[in-house]
Amino acid sequence: MAFTNVPQLSKLDERRTLAMLMGGSSQQQVATHFGVHKSTISTSFVQRYFEFSSMDCPFPWIVSKQSPNQLTDVYDGWSESYDKDVNGIHYVAPLILAKTLAAFYPVGGRTVKVLDIATGTGIVGFELQKLGFSILDGLDPSQRMLDAARGSNVYRNLICKYFTAEPTPGLEKDSYDVIVSAGSLFPGHLPPDCFIEAARIVKPGGLICVITRTEGKGSFFSDPKYLDKFKATIKLLKEEEKLEEIKWEKTNYYKSTSGVLILYRVLQ
Numbered sequence: 258m259a260f261t262n263v264p265q266l267s268k269l270d271e272r273r274t275l276a277m278l279m280g281g282s283s284q285q286q287v288a289t290h291f292g293v294h295k296s297t298i299s300t301s302f303v304q305r306y307f308e309f310s311s312m313d314c315p316f317p318w319i320v321s322k323q324s325p326n327q328l329t330d331v332y333d334g335w336s337e338s339y340d341k342d343v344n345g346i347h348y349v350a351p352l353i354l355a356k357t358l359a360a361f362y363p364v365g366g367r368t369v370k371v372l373d374i375a376t377g378t379g380i381v382g383f384e385l386q387k388l389g390f391s392i393l394d395g396l397d398p399s400q401r402m403l404d405a406a407r408g409s410n411v412y413r414n415l416i417c418k419y420f421t422a423e424p425t426p427g428l429e430k431d432s433y434d435v436i437v438s439a440g441s442l443f444p445g446h447l448p449p450d451c452f453i454e455a456a457r458i459v460k461p462g463g464l465i466c467v468i469t470r471t472e473g474k475g476s477f478f479s480d481p482k483y484l485d486k487f488k489a490t491i492k493l494l495k496e497e498e499k500l501e502e503i504k505w506e507k508t509n510y511y512k513s514t515s516g517v518l519i520l521y522r523v524l525q
């Protein structure tokens with residue numbers, strides 16, 4: 258017998274139905290999905306999680322935005338609960354990034370000038386400061402994320418701008434020892450040729466250290482065109498003897514999500 262008049266389930270309904278069929282609360286479903294305890298998952302995260310359609314990206318509302326401005330609006334709106342949401346699923350990338358950098362600078366040498374690109378609420382700066390890095394500036398297009406970062410008193414200057422391959426107004430050549438960035442080298446966020454500008458700003462001998470997610474929708478590995486352009490940019494910078502590769506290393510990003518740590522030395 259054919260079923261007629263069966264209402265079409267929206268993506269949201271589908272997910273709720275799935276959660277109900279699987280048993281347990283939605284909060285438990287999300288916690289199980291990320292391998293963390295239910296108590297670390299906020300109800301607002303669960304609500305937003307089920308409202309979006311890409312199950313394999315923990316924060317699907319940042320994926321597939323039509324324009325940079327749209328994405329910035331999303332981050333402005335997310336700034337208040339961002340830290341709680343990412344910490345809830347054990348966002349380990351900033352700590353891994355900070356420890357990587359610390360291995361290159363002995364305790365007495367952590368007075369290097371660091372620019373944190375895509376600062377967000379400043380989790381990377383917080384981890385770097387704990388390890389003794391004391392001169393930290395941040396750059397991000399979302400004023401509300403930067404306002405949250407300012408609250409932690411970690412950064413010296415916070416610049417509200419997009420980072421691209423083009424020279425950033427106000428940032429001189431060779432003005433930093435190190436550029437770091439976590440959770441921003443993927444489609445829709447930092448452009449794939451942005452290392453051109455990073456290599457301009459960092460002094461010869463300095464480092465560019467980036468960590469990003471490689472699993473799931475919207476990740477660094479999700480769009481071949483983006484990845485190819487990134488690799489082509491690196492190839493060009495290496496041919497021009499501006500960059501030297503130190504390593505690409507598979508790492509954790511969230512507790513149960515993979516990432517990659519990318520580290521280059523600037524040569525000239």
Ligand SMILES: C[S@@+](CC[C@H](N)C(=O)[O-])C[C@H]1O[C@@H](n2cnc3c(N)ncnc32)[C@H](O)[C@@H]1O
Nearest residue numbers: 332375376377397399419420439440441446447
């Ligand atoms: C997932 S958050 C990561 C924030 C922070 N680095 C962290 O690890 O928590 C991504 C950030 O990238 C910023 N962003 C997106 N496009 C950018 C661009 N072109 N230049 C600089 N920041 C950008 C967003 O505003 C947002 O704050």
